[in-house]
Amino acid sequence: MLVYILGVALFALGICVSVALHEAGHMVAAKSFGMKVRRYFVGFGPTVFSFRRGETEYGLKWIPLGGFCDIAGMTALDEVTPDEAPRAMWRFKTWKRTVVLAAGSFTHFVLGFVVLYVMAVSMGLPNISDKPVVNEVSDCVRSATTAQAWNDPTCRPADPAPAKDAGLRSGDEVVAVGGTPTETWQDLLGAVQKAEGPTEVRVLRDGEALTLTVDVAKVTRPTPEGGTQEVGAIGASQAFMLPYGAGEAFGGSAAFTGELMVMTWERLLEFPEKIPAVVEAIFGGERDPETPVSVVGASRIGGEAVEQGLWEVFFLLLASLNFFVGIFNLLPLLPLDGGHIAVTWYERVRDWIRKLRGKAAGGPVDYTKLSAITSVVMVIGGAIVLLTVTADIVNPIRLIQQ
Structure with a gap:
């Protein structure tokens, strides 16, 4: 039991590190372009500690389930002080804003690749292509x-x-x-x-x-x-696991990353049709191992993997989770980063068309007009999280069915 608890804690820690690096990706990209980053915090809730270095406040909060990077003027609705106004994010070129917004997902992809590379040189990568080795x-x-x-x-x-x-x-x-x-x-x-x-x-x-x-x-x-x-x-x-040397592991990890990302996208497309099975599992139906899991469920599976000595499963699950979060976060839906990217490029295309017609630029999009859509997405997302967490508590997916 102690090993299982340790495994759960390790996986949860891996998730926290992933989220912290996601926000760090936004911060580093924003600072490199000259945007003002007010705050970078890991976690939510009351502040454990914080310190200021330069113009940015860094800190840790009590609830380690996320984090945030506060960039001045992320949208035109954000209030900025007179000294922040010239460096407000919405004033920067479209491609720079896109890089900053996509940096979080890019960080997940890099982290997933690093995990796979460590697997490749230490224990090998899964033989999913059925190679005759x-x-x-x-x-x-x-x-x-x-x-x-x-x-x-x-x-x-x-x-x-x-x-x-x-x-x-x-x-x-x-x-x-x-x-x-x-x-x-x-x-x-x-x-x-x-x-x-x-x-x-x-x-x-x-x-x-x-x-x-x-x-x-x-x-x-x-x-x-x-x-x-x-x-x-x-x-x-x-x-079933293919070993790699330190050099060839780069190519092997890159190829496996591509395959895993394709599989992740396919699972994401199947996501809506799997929700009814999650509801059935909550009320006593057999839990389909292909149904979505929450952070709770993923951590439990990670704990079982450590308990059984299946470290390859632990690391593969951690890499897969990073790819899923990275791809999901790029979906063109607010409040996801992909939604902000979509709005940014809408402004760019709209202004280009207006210029062809001899009109002035239309200015930043009014996010208040998108608040209803954003609220719907958040309600649906919250409901899915609640369902998956409930299923992972009352009828979890297990590595070995009992």
Whole structure:
């Protein structure tokens, strides 16, 4: 239980650090362009402590569930003092305001990449593309007519060990079996199961191409229907985590970041249709592991991952959360940063069209006219947060179903 609590605390701390860096991204970008940053605080509620350095007040508040960066004149409605007016954010060029507004999400993307890079060099990255990379080489392959016999790892003296005898090693990437290219592990299984006897197997080992001769054994295996079948076997398991060196980890982490961001966007598109399942889970229905989770639920899963020693799950969840928050925050909805970016570019396009028509610039958008839309978005967002938090308390998603 103590390890679980530690895991929850660590994940919650990771979220707090992410949010603090999000606001720091806004602050650094704003200061670099000469905008005035009044305050930068981590957390909400009563102030624990604060100090002033230059023109900015920095501090920590008691409730560590967010933070804020107070930039003078973020909108034309913000009150500014006479000395702040020339440096009000809304007076700056569109691209500079866009960079400042997007800096928070960009920080999440960078942080997610850093987490993945640390994973890549320490424990590897998930093999989500089904690469035919070997994890372990078995001491033998054997026939089995039942599921119970199939799950028995005991080797007998006469059992062959094709992969081991041929010199196949952990980390080898099998690129061809018997002349048939194997782009995925499923391709490898299909080629091996059709083979028999001495078979040429081409592998990549530390970047070097090698050709091995594997004496593929024919064994009896149980089928899902309850029968048996004769298939080729070599005795090797797939690597579900792909290791990287310090140098190649940059490319591997970048590629995995792209794949994870695409998956995150797809999950975000599916988000609305998953809400009814969350409501059902609150009232006793089975919790779908694909349903959205709150910070509470993510922290609980992080705690379970640490308790079970699954640090790869912990870090992958932390990286995924950063990508989700970064992408979500760029949606063109107020009060999200993406909503402010949309308004900024609306002003730019509107003024460009007015200029073509010989008219003067229209001036900053009146945010009071958007307050109704903003309120609706906040109410819907608050309702979703309440639903997911409730579900994560009464019917949480677990790594191992109990």
